[in-house]
Structure formats: C-alpha cells, structure tokens
Amino acid sequence: MQLRFxxxxxxxxxxxxxxxxxxxxxxxxxxxxxxxxxxxxxxVDERRxxxxxxxxxxxxxxxxxxxxxxxxxxxxxxxxFHEEYARARAPxxxxxxxxxxxxxxxxxxxxxxxxxxxxxPIARGEQLWCQGYSEPGAGxxxxxxxxxxxxxxxxxxxTGQKIWTSHAHLADWCFVLCRTSAGARRHEGLSYLLVPMRxxxxxxxxxxQLTGTSEFCEVFFDGARTPADHVVGAVGDGWKVAMATxxxxxxxxxxxxxxxxxxxxxxxxxxARHNGADRDPQIRQRIADAWIGLRVMRWNALRVLGHGERxxxxxxxxxxxxxxxxxxxRLGELAMEVLGGEAEIxxxxxxxxxxxxxxxxxxxxxxxxxxxxxxxxxxIAARALGLPRGPT
Amino acid sequence: xxxxxxxxxxxxxxxxxxxxxGAGGVAAxxxxxAAGDGHDTVLWRQLxxxxxxxxxxxxxxxGGAGLGWVELVGVMEELGRTLACVPFxxxxxxxxxxxxxxxxxxxxxxxxxxLARGEVTAALAWLEIGGDPDPAAVTTxxxxxxxxxxxxxxxxxxxxxxxxxxxxxxxxRAPGTSGADGLAVYEVPAGADGVRRHRLPTMDAxxxxxxxxxxxxxxxxxxxxxxxxxxxxxxxLARGRVALAAEQVGGAQRCLDLxxxxxxxxxxxxxxxxxxxxxxxxxxxxxxxxxxxxxAAYYAGWAAAHATADEAxxxxxxxxxxxxxxxxxxxAETIQVHGGIGFTWEHDAHLYFKRARASRTxxxxxxxxxxxxxxxLGLGVAxxxxxxxxxxxxxxxxxxxxxxxx
Numbered sequence: 001m002q003l004r005f006x007x008x009x010x011x012x013x014x015x016x017x018x019x020x021x022x023x024x025x026x027x028x029x030x031x032x033x034x035x036x037x038x039x040x041x042x043x044v045d046e047r048r049x050x051x052x053x054x055x056x057x058x059x060x061x062x063x064x065x066x067x068x069x070x071x072x073x074x075x076x077x078x079x080x081f082h083e084e085y086a087r088a089r090a091p092x093x094x095x096x097x098x099x100x101x102x103x104x105x106x107x108x109x110x111x112x113x114x115x116x117x118x119x120x121p122i123a124r125g126e127q128l129w130c131q132g133y134s135e136p137g138a139g140x141x142x143x144x145x146x147x148x149x150x151x152x153x154x155x156x157x158x159t160g161q162k163i164w165t166s167h168a169h170l171a172d173w174c175f176v177l178c179r180t181s182a183g184a185r186r187h188e189g190l191s192y193l194l195v196p197m198r199x200x201x202x203x204x205x206x207x208x209q210l211t212g213t214s215e216f217c218e219v220f221f222d223g224a225r226t227p228a229d230h231v232v233g234a235v236g237d238g239w240k241v242a243m244a245t246x247x248x249x250x251x252x253x254x255x256x257x258x259x260x261x262x263x264x265x266x267x268x269x270x271x272a273r274h275n276g277a278d279r280d281p282q283i284r285q286r287i288a289d290a291w292i293g294l295r296v297m298r299w300n301a302l303r304v305l306g307h308g309e310r311x312x313x314x315x316x317x318x319x320x321x322x323x324x325x326x327x328x329x330r331l332g333e334l335a336m337e338v339l340g341g342e343a344e345i346x347x348x349x350x351x352x353x354x355x356x357x358x359x360x361x362x363x364x365x366x367x368x369x370x371x372x373x374x375x376x377x378x379x380i381a382a383r384a385l386g387l388p389r390g391p392t
Numbered sequence: 393x394x395x396x397x398x399x400x401x402x403x404x405x406x407x408x409x410x411x412x413x414g415a416g417g418v419a420a421x422x423x424x425x426a427a428g429d430g431h432d433t434v435l436w437r438q439l440x441x442x443x444x445x446x447x448x449x450x451x452x453x454x455g456g457a458g459l460g461w462v463e464l465v466g467v468m469e470e471l472g473r474t475l476a477c478v479p480f481x482x483x484x485x486x487x488x489x490x491x492x493x494x495x496x497x498x499x500x501x502x503x504x505x506x507l508a509r510g511e512v513t514a515a516l517a518w519l520e521i522g523g524d525p526d527p528a529a530v531t532t533x534x535x536x537x538x539x540x541x542x543x544x545x546x547x548x549x550x551x552x553x554x555x556x557x558x559x560x561x562x563x564x565r566a567p568g569t570s571g572a573d574g575l576a577v578y579e580v581p582a583g584a585d586g587v588r589r590h591r592l593p594t595m596d597a598x599x600x601x602x603x604x605x606x607x608x609x610x611x612x613x614x615x616x617x618x619x620x621x622x623x624x625x626x627x628x629l630a631r632g633r634v635a636l637a638a639e640q641v642g643g644a645q646r647c648l649d650l651x652x653x654x655x656x657x658x659x660x661x662x663x664x665x666x667x668x669x670x671x672x673x674x675x676x677x678x679x680x681x682x683x684x685x686x687x688a689a690y691y692a693g694w695a696a697a698h699a700t701a702d703e704a705x706x707x708x709x710x711x712x713x714x715x716x717x718x719x720x721x722x723x724a725e726t727i728q729v730h731g732g733i734g735f736t737w738e739h740d741a742h743l744y745f746k747r748a749r750a751s752r753t754x755x756x757x758x759x760x761x762x763x764x765x766x767x768x769l770g771l772g773v774a775x776x777x778x779x780x781x782x783x784x785x786x787x788x789x790x791x792x793x794x795x796x797x798x
Contacts, residue, residue: 001462001694002394076393269769278771281763287771288762292710299687306395319680374669380679381672385652388667
C-alpha cells in the first residue's frame with residue numbers, strides 16, 4: 001500500500017500549478033471562478049479563448065493515446081490536473097464534452113479518418129461538442145430514442161428532438177444517438193452520428209432550470225444534414241457506441257472534483273463558525289458527517305487510482321457516482337440549515353443566487369443527470385452484485 | 393500510488409481465512425457462545441502461535457513479526473467476517489497498541505516477547521460505568537503508597553476479554569486530577585491481590601466483556617507505562633479503532649454477501665426477490681457503504697503505519713465513525729432482506745446485527761467520533777473573528793497538496 005504521489009507526479013503537479021497561476025494571474029485574470037454550473041452565461045467568449053489556450057499548451061487530451069494526438073498520461077496525472085484546475089478556480093470548461101466523452105469514443109471506435117478529422121480540433125480547443133442522447137420520451141430508458149436519421153444519397157437527414165442537452169447553444173457539433181432502421185428491436189437499429197450544429201435544420205432552445213439559469217437546451221432536428229461517413233461504429237451499432245461513451249463519463253474528471261466540493265464545505269464551515277450555527281450539536285454532527293463523507297470519497301478515489309492502469313476501472317468504482325451525488329445533495333441541504341433564515345435571501349433581484357444557494361439548488365440535478373441514482377443502483381445490482389434482471 | 397496489498401499481505405490474509413474456515417467459520421463462534429467461556433482457545437492457539445498473529449505488530453527486536461497496521465487491517469477484516477471469538481482485538485489491537493504507544497523501551501522489552509509468543513493475553517481496562525469514552529470519565533485512581541508502590545482503586549467495565557486476560561492495562565488518574573490530566577496506564581497481573589473480575593452477560597454473545605474491580609491493588613510505581621499521559625493512551629485507542637473499523641468492514645461485507653446470496657435464491661411472485669428493484673436498490677446502497685467503509689479502514693491502516701500522527705488519528709476517527717454506521721446499517725438491512733428467516737436464532741444474521749450494535753459503542757459511538765472531527769475542524773469553539781489559521785477541510789484551498797495525499 002503506497003498512497004503518496006511520487007516525486008515525478010509532484011513535479012507534474014507543480015508544472016500544472018505554475019501554468020495555471022501564470023495564465024490566471026495574467027491574460028485570463030478575470031476568469032477565476034467564472035463559468036461552470038449556474039454560471040455558464042458568464043464570460044462566454046473569454047472562456048472560448050481560454051479553451052484555445054488550454055489546447056495550445058497541450059492540456060487538452062492529456063489522457064488520450066499519443067496516436068490520437070494526446071499525451072498518453074496515466075489516470076493519476078489526469079486527476080492531478082483536475083485537482084489543480086479546481087484548486088486554481090480556473091474557469092468552467094466549455095470543451096469537456098468533446099474532450100472527455102466524444103474523443104475517447106472516437107479514439108476507441110472511430111475510423112482513422114474520423115480520428116484525423118475530429119480529434120485535432122478538439123485538442124486545440126477549437127471545436128465544442130454536445131451530447132444528443134436524452135429525448136422527451138427517452139431519459140433513463142435511453143433505448144427509447146425516437147429521433148430518426150435516413151440516408152439520402154451520401155447524406156444523413158436527421159429528424160426529431162433531443163432534450164437536456166448541455167452546451168447545445170455553444171456547441172459546434174453534436175453526437176446524436178438516433179434510429180436508422182425502422183421496426184428494429186429497441187437496442188438495435190440505432191446509430192451514433194456526428195452532426196454539425198450550425199445549420200438550418202437545427203433549432204436550439206435553452207431551458208430555464210429551477211436555478212433560473214440555462215445550462216440545458218432543447219435541440220430540434222428538422223432534416224438536419226451530415227455526411228454519410230460521420231457515423232461512429234457500424235450503422236445500426238449505435239447502442240454499443242453510446243454505452244462506450246457513458247463508460248468514459250466515470251473517468252478522471254469525477255475523481256478530481258473533491259477539490260471543489262471541499263471548497264464548498266469550507267465555505268459552510270466558515271459560515272457556521274461566524275454565525276454561531278456550530279454551537280448547535282446537531283449542526284456540528286452534520287458538518288462532521290459531511291467532512292467524513294468527503295474524506296471517504298477521496299479515499300475511494302485513491303483506491304480506484306491505486307488500482308493502477310490495469311484497463312477497466314475496478315468494481316468498487318461503480319458506486320462512485322451514487323456516492324458523490326448523494327453526498328453533494330446533502331451538502332446543499334446542510335448549507336441552507338447552517339445559514340438559517342439568511343438562507344432565503346438571494347444575492348440580488350431578480351434571481352441571482354449566492355454560491356451556497358447554487359450548491360443547494362444545483363445539487364438536485366446531480367442525482368438525475370449522467371444516470372440517475374435509480375439507474376446507478378440498477379447498474380450496481382446487475383454488474384457488481386450479479387443480481388438477476390428485473391421485470392421489464 | 394498503490395492501494396492494494398502486497399502478495400505477502402494477501403497470503404497472510406488467505407492463511408487467516410483458511411484457518412477460520414477450517415474451524416467452521418461462524419459455526420465456531422456459535423460453539424464458543426454455547427460453551428460460555430468466551431474464547432475459542434484452539435482457534436486462538438492456531439492463529440496466535442502457529443500463524444504468529446499474536447506478535448503481528450510487535451517489532452522483531454521484541455520477538456514479533458514486525459509488521460504493521462496495514463497487515464492488521466487485513467487480519468481484522470477476516471476475523472470480522474466469521475465473528476471469530478479470539479482475543480486478537482483485545483491483545484493485539486488494544487493492549488499491544490497501548491504498550492507500544494505508552495511503554496518505555498525497557499517495559500516493551502519486558503512485556504512484549506511473551507505477548508508475541510502467544511503465551512500471554514492482555515486487555516485494556518479503560519471504560520467505566522456508562523462506557524463514556526471521554527477521558528474525563530475515568531475515576532479509577534492511582535494513589536502513591538509506601539515502598540515505591542501505587543494503589544489502584546476503581547471499577548472498570550466493558551473490558552474486552554477482561555475476564556480471561558493474563559495481563560490488565562488499567563487506565564487510572566492521579567488523585568485530585570480531572571479531565572485528561574493526570575491519566576496513566578498501569579500494567580497489572582490479572583492475579584494480583586485485590587483484582588476481582590467477571591464476565592458481563594452481553595447481548596452480543598460473540599465478544600466477551602468484563603467488569604474488573606480494583607480494590608486498592610498494590611503494584612510497583614514502575615508498572616506505570618511511560619509518562620506519556622492521555623495523549624499516549626489516545627494514540628493507542630486510535631490504533632484500536634482502526635482495528636475495530638476493519639473488523640466492521642469484514643462483518644459488513646459478510647452481511648451484504650448473505651443478503652445478495654439469499655436474494656438470488658429466494659423466490660416470490662414467481663421470480664427471485666433479487667430481481668425486484670426494492671431489493672436491488674437496498675443491496676446496491678449496502679455495496680456502496682461496504683466499499684466506502686473498506687476504503688476508510690484501509691486508508692486508516694495505511695495512515696497508522698505511514699502518515700503523521702495527526703493524519704493517522706484523524707483517519708482513525710473517520711474510519712470509526714463511518715464503519716460503525718455502515719456495519720450496523722448493513723446488518724440491519726440484511727435481516728430485512730431475509731424476511732422471517734432473518735429473525736430467527738438459527739440464521740446468522742442476528743449474530744452480525746448484535747456484533748454491529750455492540751461495536752458501535754465499544755470504542756466510542758459514531759456520534760462521539762463525529763464530535764471529535766468537529767473539534768478538529770474548529771467547530772463549537774468561540775470564534776475570535778480571525779479567519780486565518782481556522783482549520784478547514786485542507787482540500788479546497790491553500791498551497792499544500794491535500795492532506796493524506798501530500
């Protein structure tokens with residue numbers, strides 16, 4: 001058991017930290033803490049420039065294989081990068097969907113031509129992507145997608161509606177799970193298409209969330225076009241490709257997020273000490289419980305990291321999403337209890353929230369997106385515990 | 393970065409498991425329960441002497457194996473899995489830890505070799521009426537007596553294996569002291585004049601607890617272990633809590649396994665109950681808790697061996713709080729998953745449930761450990777208005793790398 005980072009890893013950490021400090025004290029000095037959940041409307045153009053700066057410095061695609069234009073950094077290094085990124089309060093990413101979801105999918109399952117066509121602009125921070133999965137009638141039951149695509153000559157024509165599509169209003173491209181052969185069984189006849197967003201056949205409508213802000217969008221496809229070869233994997237094999245993408249969603253970025261969780265918890269501790277809420281033993285118990293939960297979250301992450309680079313994540317990693325999302329939601333509730341009556345007063349009319357109010361309200365989404373808690377439990381039951389399939 | 397065990401550590405664990413399973417697993421615990429003496433002496437001899445577990449964490453220079461808390465965590469997990477009725481937690485996890493933390497080099501040389509050989513068992517007599525783990529609750533006194541002696545007087549309760557241990561380590565305070573001041577631990581042969589002890593009848597019949605009455609027991613003043621006071625004892629207790637946490641992980645895993653296995657074979661409505669989401673989701677939550685408890689116990693074991701004292705103590709408090717809650721929850725839910733059969737004496741579920749309940753209070757409740765954590769975070773103390781230096785998670789800000797990862 002060896003739970004310290006090596007000197008080489010620490011040197012890498014120092015390199016990341018120095019670069020971030022230099023940028024965020026210099027050219028991008030106004031971007032600390034900007035963007036991210038609840039703040040996606042902030043500094044949109046400046047953050048787009050930031051994406052290019054990240055790309056130019058080689059920080060995008062850190063974990064991709066060298067053949068795909070990445071640095072082939074092991075998971076541990078990727079986590080170090082995420083930790084330092086969060087610690088520096090570097091701006092919320094716009095390019096993460098392309099970098100962490102689409103790129104690994106194309107690197108694993110795309111054609112050489114697709115890899116050459118799509119990976120370099122993502123690595124340069126020039127092309128932003130969104131994920132066209134959920135539909136009004138297909139949320140947890142993703143195989144129920146009804147958006148269809150038809151090959152007309154050498155062009156796919158896509159028709160249908162996606163929803164809860166993060167960053168659709170910013171994205172240049174969308175990977176779309178859609179039905180390409182009618183009458184097939186649910187998981188069959190689906191294809192994974194790469195569709196340019198800037199075209200007449202696509203309409204994007206932001207959704208105002210309970211936070212008052214808009215991170216998610218509805219995307220309407222009305223005969224939207226994309227070339228015949230912009231399909232990842234075989235036509236009709238899209239379910240397998242879509243599931244591969246989801247498996248990347250449990251990757252490195254979630255392992256480093258405890259740094260930002262810790263900053264939130266620090267703010268709560270700070271508030272409790274100042275307003276005297278910590279004189280209440282029940283509040284003390286709950287803050288301590290949150291802190292304990294965060295430490296254990298970190299050790300869970302170290303354990304996954306310490307599993308080494310042996311391909312697939314270990315079985316215990318299956319619980320990660322359920323754990324952190326549940327913990328974070330409870331943290332938001334605790335924040336409101338600590339603030340007492342003041343919890344109710346927002347930062348400014350009409351609906352500007354304080355950071356802790358953002359934690360409270362946004363964390364309600366944590367247990368829904370990227371596989372709801374109920375779906376997570378189904379996955380654990382099937383894959384970790386080997387329980388039999390339920391009635392469907 | 394490597395969180396796993398070495399091949400040697402895995403082999404040790406496999407050896408422990410082979411011996412425990414060879415003894416019949418939980419059936420061995422049931423036999424000991426029925427016999428009423430609280431110990432499986434045959435099993436203990438195998439583990440302590442043949443495998444050398446008695447000296448696991450004792451340095452080689454004192455006749456032990458020279459291993460540490462990482463190895464001990466693996467052993468405790470196995471003991472917890474089968475509810476083994478052996479004085480390992482008492483002798484190794486608590487008493488040896490106390491001697492190592494508090495005793496001088498000479499005292500260690502005098503006491504530890506016999507413990508390492510498995511010839512002598514020992515128990516830490518610390519708690520008193522009510523079982524309050526706060527040091528202020530210790531009322532047993534150590535009064536100076538003529539001839540370089542000390543008279544120990546008081547009543548100890550909840551002494552793990554205290555009815556049978558050969559050696560008692562008694563926590564007592566100097567007359568007129570209070571709080572954590574004036575506390576020390578004394579080495580007392582169990583047969584000394586004035587020691588009266590008996591096993592307490594307990595709801596969890598798999599772990600023996602004793603009451604030990606000390607009626608002016610006369611021991612040499614030199615039997616006081618070192619002069620580290622309460623901090624040394626607290627350090628030993630932190631080690632003991634790591635040991636207990638690992639035992640709780642082993643028990644919790646067994647509860648989950650029992651529930652999963654049963655859910656696969658028990659049919660209702662024409663299908664295995666494990667195919668219903670109500671059962672699946674319950675067991676999925678247990679899975680997350682068991683794995684998280686394991687991370688906590690393993691980390692705390694690593695910290696005990698390799699991290700700073702503060703990190704190790706903090707990790708022990710976290711593991712104690714988390715694993716105490718997780719084990720109880722898993723044991724309770726496995727009864728629920730089993731339905732009626734889980735409510736019977738015949739089924740093993742209640743043995744784990746009762747062990748989990750008892751373990752929650754043995755070395756401080758989860759609430760006690762959370763309060764300890766709160767204190768470390770600077771909560772509940774007067775706010776002087778100065779923010780700098782206020783303790784925090786240590787993860788979110790600041791120049792240093794995260795504690796525990798640094």
